[in-house]
Amino acid sequence: MRPILKIENVSYRYYDRIPALTDVSIEVGAGDQFAVIGANGSGKSTLLQIMGGLIHPADGTVYFKGDAVSEKALHNKDFLRYFRSSVGYVFQDSDIQLFCPTVLDELLYGPLQLDIKETEALDRAFQVMKMLNIEGLKDRPSYMLSGGEKKRVAIASVLTMNPEVMLFDEPTNGLDPRTQCFLMELLVALNEAGKTIVIATHDLSLVGELRAQVAVLSENHCIEKCGSSHDILKDDALLLKVNLIHEHIHFHGKTAHTHLHSHYLFHQHKGQVD
Amino acid sequence: MINKIPSFLLEKRSSVMTTQSDAAIGSSFVDKGLNYIAAIIKAGYDQWELASQKGLLQKFDPRVKILFLLFFIGLISFKQTIFAESALGAFIFVLAALSKLNIASFYKRVFFLGFFFGFLVALPSSLNIITRGEVIFHVFEFPKAYDFWGYHLPMQVGMTRQGIAGVMMLTLRVSNSVALSLLVISTTPFHDLVKALKVLRVPDVFLLILTLTYKYIFIFAKTVESLYLAKKGRLARRTSGADGRKWVAGRMAFIFRKTQMRCEDVFSAMQARGFSDDVRFYGCRILESRDLVFVSVIGLAGLVVIFL
Numbered sequence: 001m002r003p004i005l006k007i008e009n010v011s012y013r014y015y016d017r018i019p020a021l022t023d024v025s026i027e028v029g030a031g032d033q034f035a036v037i038g039a040n041g042s043g044k045s046t047l048l049q050i051m052g053g054l055i056h057p058a059d060g061t062v063y064f065k066g067d068a069v070s071e072k073a074l075h076n077k078d079f080l081r082y083f084r085s086s087v088g089y090v091f092q093d094s095d096i097q098l099f100c101p102t103v104l105d106e107l108l109y110g111p112l113q114l115d116i117k118e119t120e121a122l123d124r125a126f127q128v129m130k131m132l133n134i135e136g137l138k139d140r141p142s143y144m145l146s147g148g149e150k151k152r153v154a155i156a157s158v159l160t161m162n163p164e165v166m167l168f169d170e171p172t173n174g175l176d177p178r179t180q181c182f183l184m185e186l187l188v189a190l191n192e193a194g195k196t197i198v199i200a201t202h203d204l205s206l207v208g209e210l211r212a213q214v215a216v217l218s219e220n221h222c223i224e225k226c227g228s229s230h231d232i233l234k235d236d237a238l239l240l241k242v243n244l245i246h247e248h249i250h251f252h253g254k255t256a257h258t259h260l261h262s263h264y265l266f267h268q269h270k271g272q273v274d
Numbered sequence: 275m276i277n278k279i280p281s282f283l284l285e286k287r288s289s290v291m292t293t294q295s296d297a298a299i300g301s302s303f304v305d306k307g308l309n310y311i312a313a314i315i316k317a318g319y320d321q322w323e324l325a326s327q328k329g330l331l332q333k334f335d336p337r338v339k340i341l342f343l344l345f346f347i348g349l350i351s352f353k354q355t356i357f358a359e360s361a362l363g364a365f366i367f368v369l370a371a372l373s374k375l376n377i378a379s380f381y382k383r384v385f386f387l388g389f390f391f392g393f394l395v396a397l398p399s400s401l402n403i404i405t406r407g408e409v410i411f412h413v414f415e416f417p418k419a420y421d422f423w424g425y426h427l428p429m430q431v432g433m434t435r436q437g438i439a440g441v442m443m444l445t446l447r448v449s450n451s452v453a454l455s456l457l458v459i460s461t462t463p464f465h466d467l468v469k470a471l472k473v474l475r476v477p478d479v480f481l482l483i484l485t486l487t488y489k490y491i492f493i494f495a496k497t498v499e500s501l502y503l504a505k506k507g508r509l510a511r512r513t514s515g516a517d518g519r520k521w522v523a524g525r526m527a528f529i530f531r532k533t534q535m536r537c538e539d540v541f542s543a544m545q546a547r548g549f550s551d552d553v554r555f556y557g558c559r560i561l562e563s564r565d566l567v568f569v570s571v572i573g574l575a576g577l578v579v580i581f582l
Contacts, residue, residue: 015312016316017316017319054503054507055503076295076297077298077512080299084507084508089504091503091507093500095528096497096501096503097507099501099521099524099528109508110508113508113511114510123282127282128280128283130278143528159283161510162283162285189279193283194284
């Protein structure tokens with residue numbers, strides 16, 4: 001089956017100086033759950049922004065359903081509209097994403113951009129608000145919302161465009177456990193509804209819950225390994241190498257225990273020293 | 275959760291892009307804004323990289339460079355001959371080359387500023403209407419000479435030898451001053467340059483404000499860059515100028531709010547680390563022998579220029 005998103009030998013440098021990605025190639029299938037994981041500064045967000053056509057690689061090509069997504073292609077009116085309505089991007093910092101006067105305006109912005117009739121756009125907005133339990137916030141400006149509410153509104157503002165692919169940058173960052181749980185369920189439900197979900201994260205628990213296909217980025221900004229979340233999460237050596245887990249020593253009385261440690265699955269005692 | 279998914283989200287969309295017209299949209303204000311912000315951030319990196327290179331001037335203490343700058347700006351202003359100004363220009367060129375600056379881009383900026391603020395500003399003074407003297411280049415001719423309000427308009431208007439010499443002097447002075455300032459700025463990291471201003475008895479509180487401002491220009495430039503990217507992510511067509519201006523105004527308000535909040539946070543963080551109204555700014559290192567050698571060399575070079 002042809003991938004919905006294909007990244008081929010992509011390299012990117014910030015301000016023509018700081019390397020962010022080096023020769024990265026991945027494929028995301030339609031309807032997949034896909035996670036890009038890596039330590040801070042490995043290039044996860046950059047890769048996601050390239051997938052979303054927000055920035056363009058110095059080398060390599062990005063394809064969406066076989067069409068090259070380039071700066072030139074996005075200057076074509078029809079392609080821009082097609083691509084932006086098909087691929088939605090949820091930013092890590094919701095404050096940055098929300099720029100309309102009220103929550104309702106925020107939700108209507110996308111559909112109205114796509115020339116959807118106002119009645120239908122309103123219908124979509126209210127349905128999404130109902131799904132995300134934010135109906136009570138519709139007349140509020142975004143700066144009067146809590147972090148969790150902002151995240152819901154940011155997701156809602158993308159959902160009203162009904163994209164096929166949704167890109168989430170560090171979706172659980174800075175959210176309380178209840179909102180994290182809600183978000184996890186939402187991602188699964190959206191995927192079951194046919195959406196392709198791509199996340200960039202270093203939250204291994206999220207990757208485990210999603211049972212996603214995973215691409216691991218190294219600190220050298222290259223793809224270290226691709227595979228199922230099951231295979232990746234049990235590869236201690238790999239996770240240690242890319243700095244997603246670390247070796248930890250603690251004491252029980254006079255006995256020192258060494259184990260690999262992450263804030264998710266790993267707490268496997270490897271050895272003990274008296 | 276799946277039961278709550280709205281029906282429109284379950285609709286299947288057409289799988290591929292079917293038709294594509296040739297209708298192209300030019301660069302939007304978002305693209306232009308992104309390029310502009312990227313250029314600002316890149317300029318910061320350029321300055322830092324250049325100042326960290328292993329060139330001649332990069333080796334010396336910033337205080338010495340500040341003194342060198344002031345001394346030579348004084349010399350440039352006081353010298354009255356084109357030869358002396360040219361010699362100073364040549365000296366600055368040698369220093370720029372030894373400091374491994376990109377000479378072409380360095381002099382592009384120098385000549386741009388020198389041309390506008392030196393040559394163009396002074397050019398009218400070369401006419402014999404302002405500077406009397408021997409006309410060597412005729413511009414136009416009046417039917418007769420005019421005298422009014424104490425001014426004399428000669429019949430033949432043209433550029434005088436003395437006027438052209440004055441224009442050349444001013445252009446050289448401006449170019450040399452700009453070149454010298456750019457040379458010191460390009461070869462000194464900004465934070466070191468600010469610290470070096472202590473030798474001029476600039477108050478510490480002013481230096482602190484300058485340092486924080488410079489730092490937060492780049493931090494907020496990155497925030498603005500993210501704002502533009504977020505807008506780009508939801509921009510499915512070209513927006514009108516009015517919509518664009520509305521968005522920019524809204525985002526300016528957002529940045530203003532964010533800077534205010536950041537200002538309060540930074541102040542709290544400073545207080546938490548012992549800040550009281552008394553600003554104590556970390557000073558500079560002790561001057562090394564190479565700095566003293568540099569002081570001697572520029573002193574000697576200055577003396578030579580004085581006697582030129």
